[in-house]
Amino acid sequence: MKSINKPRGKSFTIKLLAIVLAAGSACARAENAKPLMKDFMGLNVHSKAFEPEPFVPVCRLVRDYHNLIWDIGKDPATPPRFPKGAAAEGDGWLDWDQMYGSWVKAGFRIDACVQWSMANMPPANWTDIPNQAFRYGKAFSDCFGSKGLGIVESTEIGNEPGSTYDDKTYKEIFKYMATGLRAGDPAMKIVTCATNIQGDRYSKPLAPFKAVADLFDVINVHQYALKTHWPTYDRSFPEDMTIKYVSVVQEVIDYRDRNLPGKQVWLTEFGYDASTKTPDPKGDFARWTDVKDPVQANYIVRSFLVFSSLDLDRAYLYYFNDEDEPAMHESSGIMRHMVPKPSFYAMRHLYKTLADYRFARAVRQEKGKLFLYDYVLGNDAKNHVFVAWSPTDALTGAEQMIDLPARPISAERMPMADGDAPAVPVDSYDGARMKVQIDGSPVYIHVRVP
Numbered sequence: 171m172k173s174i175n176k177p178r179g180k181s182f183t184i185k186l187l188a189i190v191l192a193a194g195s196a197c198a199r200a201e202n203a204k205p206l207m208k209d210f211m212g213l214n215v216h217s218k219a220f221e222p223e224p225f226v227p228v229c230r231l232v233r234d235y236h237n238l239i240w241d242i243g244k245d246p247a248t249p250p251r252f253p254k255g256a257a258a259e260g261d262g263w264l265d266w267d268q269m270y271g272s273w274v275k276a277g278f279r280i281d282a283c284v285q286w287s288m289a290n291m292p293p294a295n296w297t298d299i300p301n302q303a304f305r306y307g308k309a310f311s312d313c314f315g316s317k318g319l320g321i322v323e324s325t326e327i328g329n330e331p332g333s334t335y336d337d338k339t340y341k342e343i344f345k346y347m348a349t350g351l352r353a354g355d356p357a358m359k360i361v362t363c364a365t366n367i368q369g370d371r372y373s374k375p376l377a378p379f380k381a382v383a384d385l386f387d388v389i390n391v392h393q394y395a396l397k398t399h400w401p402t403y404d405r406s407f408p409e410d411m412t413i414k415y416v417s418v419v420q421e422v423i424d425y426r427d428r429n430l431p432g433k434q435v436w437l438t439e440f441g442y443d444a445s446t447k448t449p450d451p452k453g454d455f456a457r458w459t460d461v462k463d464p465v466q467a468n469y470i471v472r473s474f475l476v477f478s479s480l481d482l483d484r485a486y487l488y489y490f491n492d493e494d495e496p497a498m499h500e501s502s503g504i505m506r507h508m509v510p511k512p513s514f515y516a517m518r519h520l521y522k523t524l525a526d527y528r529f530a531r532a533v534r535q536e537k538g539k540l541f542l543y544d545y546v547l548g549n550d551a552k553n554h555v556f557v558a559w560s561p562t563d564a565l566t567g568a569e570q571m572i573d574l575p576a577r578p579i580s581a582e583r584m585p586m587a588d589g590d591a592p593a594v595p596v597d598s599y600d601g602a603r604m605k606v607q608i609d610g611s612p613v614y615i616h617v618r619v620p
Contacts, residue, residue, distance in 0.1 A: 203528065203549075204528040205528060206527065207478065207521070207529075207545070208230055208525035209230075209231070209484070210484055210485060211474055211484075211487075211517075212229055212438075212484055213228060213233070213504075214439060215233065216235045217236065217240075217264075217269065222273045228504065228514065228517045228521050229517075230277055231278070232273060232279070232280055233281040233486045236282040238284055239291060240256055244291060246295055246299075246302040250309045250310070252313035253267035253268075253314070253319065266313075270319075270321045270322065271321055273321075279323050280322050281322075281323065281326065282310075282314070282324070284310070284347075287334060293335060293336070299343055300342075302346075303350065304346040304350040306350065307351040308350035309350075310350070311350070311351045311358050312354040312355070315354055315355025315358045317355055324359035327343070327348060327361070327363060328344070328362075330363065330392065331363050332369070332370060332372040340363070340374060344382065344385075359387040361438075362374070362386055362390045365379070365389060366391060366421070366422060367422070367425060373391070376422065376430075380429055383433075386433070388434045388436050388483075389426055389434070389436070391422045391435065391436070392438060392440070393415055394415070395407070396413065402458060403443075405460075406563065407562060407610075408473040408561075409541065410563075416476060423480060427481075437482060438484070438486045440477075440485065440487065441489060441499075441502040442461050442466045443461065444460050444463050444466035444501055445494050445500075446494055447494055447496040448496060453497075455497040460501060465565070467511070467517075468516070468559075468611055470517060471516045471520050472541075472610075472612065473485070475557060475559075479532055487504070489502040490503055490504065491508055492505070510588070515587055515588060516585065523555060523614055527546060527547050529544075534573075535561075536561075539560070540560065542556060542557070542558045543556070543558075544556055551619070552620075554616075555617070557612050558570075559609070559610060559611065559612040559613065562610065565610050568608065569605055570605070570608045571605055572603060572608075572615070574599065574602070574615065575619050576618060576620060578617050579617065579618060580596060580615075580616045583613050584611045584612045591614075
């Protein structure tokens with residue numbers, strides 16, 4: 171969807187919102203416990219534009235838009251010069267070892283999305299796909315994989331080729347580049363491009379990947395909470411079951427379970443635009459809409475929470491920083507001009523609070539009223555954080571009674587500014603329930619079960 175070169179307990183009755191959420195929310199897969207949140211939460215970044223240190227508090231997983239032309243120029247016949255960039259851009263203009271190395275040193279784990287476009291790498295440029303794609307893949311994993319520099323853990327083959335590359339050409343590039351990646355480093359995770367069931371302008375259909383199942387480890391999906399597309403691109407709250415948001419991710423998970431068991435599923439793009447500016451009334455985005463900063467913070471955190479309830483292995487937020495452009499995907503950062511938005515502080519608090527916890531169960535999922543999720547500390551069945559919020563588009567709410575298995579230690583509401591999170595009183599606990607003001611901003615309730 172973006173330009174290729176532009177950053178962009180007690181016994182509880184569970185009221186299920188819909189079958190799509192029920193499949194992932196009721197419990198974790200018995201054979202594979204849910205990931206810790208620190209191994210689940212990720213952030214989309216972009217090469218030289220990303221400064222790692224400011225973002226250390228929000229996650230440890232980063233996904234980089236790694237442009238293929240920066241390695242080989244526009245001619246796939248050009249051998250890569252790893253860890254340097256393409257000679258055509260000037261010797262030494264980009265040193266992946268130095269750049270990715272600094273990210274790893276800061277504590278980040280890297281997923282490299284090797285991407286190209288019709289504009290800068292048309293299909294005709296590939297004159298010998300089997301050799302050219304294999305050579306690039308092997309050189310990449312030789313250099314950056316576990317047998318080389320050890321700085322890239324996973325590689326995506328293409329970002330959103332969708333309709334820009336026909337299925338046959340993309341499949342051939344995928345096959346040989348994946349074969350090369352496997353040859354260079356069998357330990358590196360290989361990730362598909364963006365997919366969904368049918369395929370569309372931005373995603374490839376899943377079915378053709380069954381024939382090359384031995385060549386990849388992860389199924390990739392992108393999804394945004396769009397109520398409308400062009401010209402407004404209006405986005406809704408994450409629990410809105412009238413839109414295709416969570417449901418599309420669940421469809422991919424269900425397809426995986428039926429056809430590609432054992433593969434992980436990663437959501438590598440989701441997010442919300444929030445700008446302070448008004449679109450040009452005469453421009454392409456004249457009728458484009460965004461959400462306000464506090465709403466972006468709420469929806470981002472609630473998206474991470476809802477997605478963590480699914481049989482999903484990772485979710486990467488789009489985007490790390492923006493320049494406040496009032497256009498599609500151009501104001502999705504958790505920073506604006508490298509100054510934190512409320513969403514930065516909200517995500518920082520989410521990560522700090524739940525990094526070492528994993529989703530355990532959905533205690534309540536009541537449409538339009540209350541979501542209450544239970545997160546457990548590692549494999550420790552005694553330490554819990556219950557997260558409660560109103561699954562609506564309203565910022566205001568009402569007092570509700572929350573069932574809890576023990577007296578809370580403390581509680582706080584999701585912050586939207588620097589400093590301590592606003593404390594929530596816990597003295598109303600009566601031995602079974604606690605009265606809490608519930609609104610669109612999640613409340614975190616810390617409980618230790620005897």
